[in-house]
Amino acid sequence: MEPTNKTDRFCSDCGLSLIPLPSPHISKNCETCNRQIFFTRINKDGIKVEKGERLTIPSGFIRLSLDPSDGGKLFRPGLSFLIKKMFLSGHPKNGEELDGFLRLVTEDTDNHLSNLPELSGLDLKIEEDANKAFKILEDKSNSSYYRVVQASFAEIVKKFVGASDATNAAWAGYMLGTFRGLSLVSEPLFEQTLWRGYLANQIVYEAAAAAAQTPAEAEAIKKLEPLFRRLDEATLFIWIESNLPIGPRLGVKSLPEEVLRSLAKWHLASYQREREGIARTAVEKRAERELKIKWISAGVAVTTCVFGALKAVGLF
Structure with missing residues (x-):
C-alpha cells in the first residue's frame, strides 16, 4: 500500500520508511498497519533477506564505469566485462542487421558532431565547412576525429556492398572496426585510465630498478x-x-x-x-x-x- 498522506513518510507504528530507499533495500508489509515499509538489514555478509521480504536494487544504482567518482568499484573480472560491453554492444548479429548498424553509426556521428562547441556555426553538408570541421578535429586526433572516420567507412561499406564488391567491402568493414576501437580507447576517461595504469606500472618498475642498484x-x-x-x-x-x-x-x-x-x-x-x-x-x-x-x-x-x-x- 502507498502512504495515505503525502507527508506520511514513515510508519507511525514501526518508524520505518513508507517510500522506497535510493539504495538497495528490503520491503515487506508492516505487521501492525499492513502498509509496505522499506528498510535495510545488513550483517557482515551483506544485506540479509528473510522469508516474505523482497530485495530491491533501484534502477541506475549499479553503474559500470571507469570513473571512480561514480561511486562504484570494479574488480578485475568486472573491468574485463565492462571493456567487452564497450566494444561489443550494439554490433550487428548477422548480415541482415548490417544496414541498420551502418545507418546508426552515421546518425550517431552526426548527432555527436552537432553538439561539439568547436564546430558551432559549421554546416557539414557544405564541402567547405566539412573540410574546416575535419581540420579542427584532425588537429586534435581525439575520439571525435576517429568517430568521423568511422562514419566515413560506414558509408564506404554501403557503397561497396551496393556495388557487390566483396573485397573492398570487407576492407572497409575492417577499417570501420579499427576506427570504432580507436574512438573508444581515445575517449578521455578511457585514455586517462590507461595512462594512469601505465604510470602506476612505471612506478613499480622504477622502484624495482632502484632496489637493484646502489645509489652510486x-x-x-x-x-x-x-x-x-x-x-x-x-x-x-x-x-x-x-x-x-x-x-x-x-x-x-x-x-x-x-x-x-x-x-x-x-x-x-x-x-x-x-x-x-x-x-x-x-x-x-x-x-x-x-x-x-x-x-x-x-x-x-x-x-x-x-x-x-x-x-x-x-x-x-
Missing part, C-alpha cells in the same frame, strides 16, 4: 646520460655490435659492463625512433594527397570531411 650506480648513470647523447648513431652501433668493453672507451670503471651496454642500446633505439617518426610524417603527407584524390567523389558529407586528409600510416 644511479648517480653514475645520471651523469653518463649527456655523454651518450653526444655520441652519433654509427658509433653506438659499432660499440654494441663489436662486443668489446664500452667502459674503457668512456673512461668509466665504476659501472658494470652490462649497465653500460644497456644504456648504449637504449640511446641507439632513440635514434631509430626518431628516424621512424620522420619517415612516418612523410608517408602521412603522401597518403593524405592520394586519399584526397581517391575519395573526393564519394559524395557523402561526412566522407568528404574525412578523406580529404585521412592519416593512413600504421592503419592501412
